Amino acid sequence: MTDREKLLELLNEFQNSIVKLMDERDKLSSESEELRASKREAEEKAWAAEEKVTEIANQLEKVKSDLNMAEEEAANLRSKAEDAETAKGEAVSALQAERDELRREMDEIQEQLGRVSELYREASAEKDALQEKVDVSDLLAIYITLIETVFYGKPHARILYTLHDVKTAITRKNLVSSTGIQPAAVLKAVHDLANADLVSYNDDTQDVELTKDILRKSG
16 A cells, blocks of 8 residues: 555545544534533423422411411400300309399388388377377387488488388489489389389489388388
8 A cells, every 4th residue: 555545544534533523522512402401491390399389388387377366366265255254254143142132121121111010000009099199290200210210321212211202203313312322323223113113213204203102001
């Protein structure tokens, strides 16, 4: 083989090597582009997944916050319910105690009125037995003294005495001023006496009037 042939063969081999290197370069370039595209896709998926995780985390925090608020509201409602139950029990106990006290006072009133009526009957009988003329005003003075002494400061008796004294309807305001009793106590006593059919009470005019003349009946 001549030198020229050897040179041509070397050039041919060199040309083939260059072609092969260019093919490998193109292949590597294509693979690199595919890798970059895959990387971008993977990064985009990772970003989307991260955003989804963040969104779910925010929703979870909101659910936790709503749950805490619901628990606090439930605890608040339970506390209010317990307070209301306690207040109800205290109110019922107070009303029962007040009712018992009013019953006791009414029993005392009835007992003392019975004693006064008996005193009047005894005095009248003694008048007939001795054939003496007994002054009714004296008996009335005894009657008034007993009521003022025994029932002083008791709203029910003071109101009954005042109404018997005036013999006509009287406003609740005038009852307050004439008896010296607190307005709330007068109102409650008037309602109690009205429930017992001893007086009548007009809510519009606030007039109070006797419906049963106890003193006249006792005589």
